[in-house]
Amino acid sequence: MDKDKLxxxxxxxxxxxxxxxxxxxxxxxxxxxxxxxxxxxxxxxLCKRCIKACPVGAITLLEDD
Amino acid sequence: MxxxxxxxxxxxxxxxxxTAKWAAKKGANVLMIEKRQEIGSPVxxxxxxxxxxxxxxGLKLDKKSVAWEVKGAKLVSPNGSTxxxxxxxxxxxxxxxxxxxxxxxxxxxxAIKAGSDLQLKxxxxxxxxxxxxxxxxxxxxxxxxxxxxxxxxxxxDGFESQVGRWAGIxxxxxxxxxxxxxxxxxxxxxxxxxxxxxxxxxxxxxGYIWIFPKNKDTANVGIGMQLTKxxxxxxxxxxxxxxxxxxxxxxxxxxxxxxxxAVSVCAPIEKTIGDGILLxxxxxxxxxxxxxxxxxxxxxxxxxxxxxxxxATKENDFSERSLTRYENGWRDILxxxxxxxWLAKEKLVTLSDETFDKVIATLNEVGVDKMSTFAILKAxxxxxxxxxxxxxxxx
Ligand SMILES: Cc1cc2nc3c(=O)[nH]c(=O)nc-3n(C[C@H](O)[C@H](O)[C@H](O)COP(=O)(O)OP(=O)(O)OC[C@H]3O[C@@H](n4cnc5c(N)ncnc54)[C@H](O)[C@@H]3O)c2cc1C
Ligand code: SF4
Ligand code: SF4
Numbered sequence: 001m002d003k004d005k006l007x008x009x010x011x012x013x014x015x016x017x018x019x020x021x022x023x024x025x026x027x028x029x030x031x032x033x034x035x036x037x038x039x040x041x042x043x044x045x046l047c048k049r050c051i052k053a054c055p056v057g058a059i060t061l062l063e064d065d
Numbered sequence: 066m067x068x069x070x071x072x073x074x075x076x077x078x079x080x081x082x083x084t085a086k087w088a089a090k091k092g093a094n095v096l097m098i099e100k101r102q103e104i105g106s107p108v109x110x111x112x113x114x115x116x117x118x119x120x121x122x123g124l125k126l127d128k129k130s131v132a133w134e135v136k137g138a139k140l141v142s143p144n145g146s147t148x149x150x151x152x153x154x155x156x157x158x159x160x161x162x163x164x165x166x167x168x169x170x171x172x173x174x175x176a177i178k179a180g181s182d183l184q185l186k187x188x189x190x191x192x193x194x195x196x197x198x199x200x201x202x203x204x205x206x207x208x209x210x211x212x213x214x215x216x217x218x219x220x221x222d223g224f225e226s227q228v229g230r231w232a233g234i235x236x237x238x239x240x241x242x243x244x245x246x247x248x249x250x251x252x253x254x255x256x257x258x259x260x261x262x263x264x265x266x267x268x269x270x271x272g273y274i275w276i277f278p279k280n281k282d283t284a285n286v287g288i289g290m291q292l293t294k295x296x297x298x299x300x301x302x303x304x305x306x307x308x309x310x311x312x313x314x315x316x317x318x319x320x321x322x323x324x325x326x327a328v329s330v331c332a333p334i335e336k337t338i339g340d341g342i343l344l345x346x347x348x349x350x351x352x353x354x355x356x357x358x359x360x361x362x363x364x365x366x367x368x369x370x371x372x373x374x375x376x377a378t379k380e381n382d383f384s385e386r387s388l389t390r391y392e393n394g395w396r397d398i399l400x401x402x403x404x405x406x407w408l409a410k411e412k413l414v415t416l417s418d419e420t421f422d423k424v425i426a427t428l429n430e431v432g433v434d435k436m437s438t439f440a441i442l443k444a445x446x447x448x449x450x451x452x453x454x455x456x457x458x459x460x
Contacts, residue, residue, distance in 0.1 A: 021327035024224035027237045052292055055247040055325040057299025
């Protein structure tokens with residue numbers, strides 16, 4: 001897993017509701033929700049499922065912009 | 066070696082509290098840990114439940130937990146026609162609209178009264194293992210990080226379902242089995258406050274929109290959509306906003322609360338136990354795949370879990386073999402229905418607006434009083450022979 005790529009998953013804290021929809025949807029169990037902070041682990045494969053699962057569109061892959 | 070607790074329950078939602086209550090009541094030494102700072106808040110739920118199952122799990126609602134009572138469900142087809150279902154016929158999510166902020170606290174109080182301990186703002190961060198056996202949990206809290214040993218860890222951590230995955234139990238979901246949700250508690254609206262409303266069809270692809278009254282002018286207005294039907298980020302919220310703008314009853318409403326979240330809509334998972342580990346509620350993917358409701362199933366399975374854990378404590382045996390009694394017990398109650406409803410969901414998500422319209426029209430023709438499967442089928446067959454084929458496999 002390319003560590004640099006991982007920095008490209010970003011959560012917009014103005015949008016995030018801390019609901020855990022991304023956590024439970026991640027097939028790698030790579031996301032940690034620490035009440036007000038979302039962390040992506042290095043087992044993330046950049047499959048982008050969490051981006052889809054997020055009801056408010058808070059997660060972006062900077063590469064995509 | 067002496068353990069700190071017989072059972073540590075991770076997550077104090079309905080599943081966790083109900084498990085803790087039944088385990089503690091029958092003699093186990095139980096600790097619940099909850100990462101939030103307040104039980105039941107923030108709310109992540111439409112708050113619709115029925116009354117039918119409370120006795121079976123020893124649940125007595127208090128006044129504060131009940132926000133509103135309804136007579137039944139109102140199904141709205143894409144062309145706007147409606148079909149009313151009485152409370153009795155409407156399943157496990159219709160009858161009462163609760164207040165989860167109080168409801169979850171009531172369940173936690175019951176657990177504490179039964180003898181369980183509870184710590185808030187305490188997150189499980191990993192499992193302690195001896196070989197493949199789970200022997201405890203690492204907890205981060207105000208007191209710092211500490212390792213707590215126990216006979217069994219209960220994963221009651223809701224949709225996130227991380228505890229089970231740390232133990233090697235596969236709770237990951239296929240995209241078609243994930244429903245992403247958004248909800249407003251809207252006030253200043255007009256509504257049919259005697260009914261919980263379900264709006265079907267392409268207004269919420271692969272899911273539905275719900276309007277569950279909290280009082281005369283306030284309701285939980287939410288949407289759930291299948292992950293595979295989403296194309297743009299935040300689609301879920303956009304579909305709901307569009308629906309609200311298009312409905313004159315709701316357009317003037319303003320939100321008192323925003324809710325986002327997700328539910329599983331999958332077939333029963335293969336396994337919910339291991340040596341020293343047991344999963345319950347949303348963490349065990351026990352949500353009804355048609356309605357997306359999970360409170361009743363969580364509570365039903367949790368009672369079985371608590372009772373089995375109390376027995377395991379007495380026998381001092383938390384092996385997978387011992388916990389098989391839970392695996393079999395909850396499956397006896399829930400598995401068939403979960404599987405059947407998953408199949409039905411797989412079908413429902415493929416139906417066109419036209420088909421929904423026809424089904425609702427037929428239901429109206431048959432009438433509620435004669436709502437036997439056979440009567441419906443017969444009526445559908447007379448009007449729309451081509452439709453019967455679509456449903457035959459479920460009848
Ligand atoms: C938008 C929406 C609407 C819904 N509407 C309905 C409805 O109308 N009717 C219905 O019956 N069901 C509904 N559901 C489903 C219902 O909310 C769940 O089935 C129910 O909450 C399941 O209870 P639970 O105890 O399994 O999980 P939860 O209630 O999710 O509780 C899990 C708890 O675990 C805690 N936790 C998680 N990880 C950790 C950790 N690492 N350490 C410590 N604590 C942790 C969480 O903070 C949480 O408090 C809805 C769900 C959503 C998202
Ligand atoms: S991109 Fe995929 S693997 Fe990475 S955190 Fe999101 S869901 Fe998990
Ligand atoms: S799904 Fe979106 S809103 Fe929910 S916790 Fe993840 S990033 Fe935040």
